[in-house]
Amino acid sequence: MIETADAEPEYDDTAIRFLEALWGDGYLSPGGPEEVDRVVEGLSLEGRTVLDIGCGSGGITLHLVERHGAAHATGFDVERPVIETARQRAAARGLSDRASFVQAPPGPLPFADASFDVVFSKDALLHVPDKDALFAEIFRVLKPGGIFAASNWMISHDGEPSPEMKAYVAAEGLSFAMASPARYAQAMRRAGFADVSVRDRNPWYREVAREEFARLKGPLYATVAAAVGAAYVDKNIRTWEAMQKVLDSGEHRPTHLRGRKPVG
């Protein structure tokens, strides 16, 4: 059997430990369960099948089952360490029958047409460069009448990023392919989505990030440094400093997205 090695993960075990120390067990993005609840506000997931794209270490996928009553949630991610962590978390919470985790390389989603009632995603789509192909795939795997609901890190415009934004993305060192809310909405409409809406979360995260920065430099520093090493925490303190500038300028634009796949 020929085994192809995975690319070096961006969210390796150290990154998982660091981000979970900051954002909570199973959370690799900010806001905890409360922000997830806001992404799905007004939707009923009771008895529905849900796909969570870029599920990371699984805390959100499990929240959609435990708190929102999804009949079944499938967490999908391109990286192995996060999927392994998510599977262990589901087993530990006795939810392996209602939550499954799938790892596959970037590209077409490894699911049949019309498989899910709801496609959810939290702060993962910024990693996907081709937004038109991404939404064509999301549309394909949704059932007619199905809903797409997501949070995602965006940039306020599609022009040349400012020097501050370039410095921030370089500090992250992750494969960010940021696009504007308008560009996302265009890709969704092109794919066939109706009732497309966007909700700016910059004013919220701008303040939350300031608190994260203060915790990282202060009360959290010693415990997180013991878990991942001081150099790793120091690097992230510099990243947060760079991020705060583009949050305050409004160029870094965390945004919620919604759309519906028409029935006919």
Ligand SMILES: C[S@@+](CC[C@H](N)C(=O)[O-])C[C@H]1O[C@@H](n2cnc3c(N)ncnc32)[C@H](O)[C@@H]1O
């Ligand atoms: C910031 S983390 C968010 C994880 C999780 N949604 C959460 O909020 O805790 C981004 C995730 O997107 C995943 N990712 C990167 N490229 C992806 C792709 N092309 N398709 C799906 N997921 C991807 C990463 O592996 C990572 O787990």
